[in-house]
Amino acid sequence: MGDDFGLNDLSKIEGFEWDSANETKNREKHNTEPKESEEVFFNKPIIFLKDPKHSMKNERRFGVLGKTNTGRKLEIYFTVRNNKIRVIAAWDMSKSGRAVYINYEEREKRGEKNE
Numbered sequence: 001m002g003d004d005f006g007l008n009d010l011s012k013i014e015g016f017e018w019d020s021a022n023e024t025k026n027r028e029k030h031n032t033e034p035k036e037s038e039e040v041f042f043n044k045p046i047i048f049l050k051d052p053k054h055s056m057k058n059e060r061r062f063g064v065l066g067k068t069n070t071g072r073k074l075e076i077y078f079t080v081r082n083n084k085i086r087v088i089a090a091w092d093m094s095k096s097g098r099a100v101y102i103n104y105e106e107r108e109k110r111g112e113k114n115e
């Protein structure tokens with residue numbers, strides 16, 4: 001897996017892998033459930049982010065801005081192990097993340113290209 005992760009890479013994903021400590025941390029600290037995090041990867045629009053600050057030589061980390069089936073906007077950080085997404089952290093989008101996401105969503109609705 002390179003430094004980028006995007007929609008094309010999702011076709012190679014075989015599912016999700018949950019670490020019980022991360023699952024508990026996300027539930028208790030951020031009030032997010034694993035099901036919500038998983039939903040984000042199936043809903044559009046989804047914005048992929050690089051996370052070089054937390055990436056290691058042998059494991060790249062990435063982020064996404066997206067929404068759940070109920071429209072809750074989440075920011076999620078993850079890695080990929082053995083073709084499975086392993087969510088590290090998930091929380092409600094920050095004010096700046098929400099602004100980026102809403103702008104992206106509006107551009108997409110108007111048929112404008114997002115980069």
